[in-house]
Amino acid sequence: MAEQIEELDPAVPSEENAEAYMLDRKAVAAILETVEANDQAHLTQLMEPLHAADIADLLEQIDEDDRAALIRLYGQEFDGEILSELDESIREEVISILTPQVLTQAVRELDSDDVVDLIEDLEDAQQETILDALEETDRVAVEQALNWPEYSAGRLMQREVVMAPEHWTVGQTIDHLRATKEEDLPDQFYHIVMVDPRLHPVGNVTLGKLMRSRRETRLADILEETFQIIPAMRDEGDVAYAFNQYHLISAPVVDEEGRLIGVITIDDAMAVLDEEHEEDILRLAGVGEGSLSDRVAETTKQRLPWLAVNLVTAIAASMVISQFEAAIAQIVALAVLMPIVASM
Known part of the structure; x- marks a missing residue:
């Protein structure tokens, strides 16, 4: 009976359900055929239902020539989120293919943390191209973020923060959000950060609690119980651990004086965890600082020293x-132990 329940339980992931979230090979083949036929309208139709992460996966799977042809044909439809989802190993190549107009439009759609992640590993010339595409305020925010050490919370955070004074009510906060220009708010945010007069964060209010509470309710009365402040100099690995350990959705980032300067959201923290897990897997395979999407030739080159050591041993x-041929010839059973000796 228990086995029957387990089979019928929709919460139990199956191989079929897992494949539902993977890029369909037939869809990939259809897209490549459309690219080969140079049919832009049909390509746009095929790509429209795909998430930015799926399009990034597609670009990583196909070869260099097909990738260039697809990007050129897709043209103005290229979204900034695709760039942020791309693996670093091909991101620079994709950026070099995009026209300045498309690149400018794509970059302007991203939050500051995504832009920082996008350009921090690029060549200086490409960095300057992307920075030139930004509005002046966005450019300043990105350049300030790049001044923080690599792999620090300051580099990871986004500078677009929704904050409110600690004495405000729910009604005042909602009115403020409605009055704020759309471009001045993050694309996605989960908390309102309460601050004191010195801009020190004192608590978080979730959007759910904000919308459920009466207008006259003070923000201080509906604070989240779990509240973690992240110093800007903290290592991003420790930040990701804190998010995982305390089940955080977002956390404010402060400078040396404790003033609010940004916020880290769960998607950025989980991206760090993914990168660290990938690095661990690659180290176990002896590939070092490679990437799972690296080409075979690059991976082979990285593994060559380890393979040489293995060959010598x-x-x-x-x-x-x-040296024991005679003994092995007399006692054939010893041959069974040869693979064990060879692997030691």
Whole structure:
């Protein structure tokens, strides 16, 4: 009976359900055929239902020539989110293919933290191209973020923060949000950060509680119980651990004087965790600082020193075994142990 319930339980992930979230091979083939036929209208139709992450996966899977042809044909439809989802190993190549007009439009759609993540590993010339595409205020925010050490919370945070004075009510906060220009708010945010007169964060209010509460309710009365402040100099790995440990959705970032300067959201923290897990897997495979999407030639080059060491040790083991040929010939059962000796 328990087995039957387990089979019928929709919460139990199955291989079929997992494949539903993967890029369909037939869809990839259809897209490549459309690119080869140079049919822009049909390509746009095929790409429209795809999430930016799926399009990034598609670009990572196909070869360099197909990638360039697809990007050129897709043209003005290229979204900034695709750039932020791309693996670093091909991001620079994709940016070099995009026209200045498309790149400008794509970059302007991104939050400051995504722009920082996008350009921090690029060449100086490409960095300057992207910075020139930004509005003046956005450019200043990105340049300030780049001044923080790499792999720090200051580099990871986004500078667009929704904050409110600690004495405000729910009604005042909602009116403020409605009066604020759309471009001055983050694309996505989960908390209102309460601050004191010195801009020190004192608590978070979730949007859910904000919308459920009466207008006259003070923000101080509906604060979240879990509240973590992240120093800007903290290592991003520690930040990701804090998000995972305390089940955070977002957390304010402060400077040396404790003043609010940004916020880190869960998507950025989880991206750090993914990167660290990938690095661990690659180290176990002896690939070092490579990427799972690297080409075979690049991966082979990185693994070559380890393969050479393995070859030398295998030869040494063979030489040791050869010293006991007579014993092995007399007692054939010893041959069973040869693979064990060779692998030691």
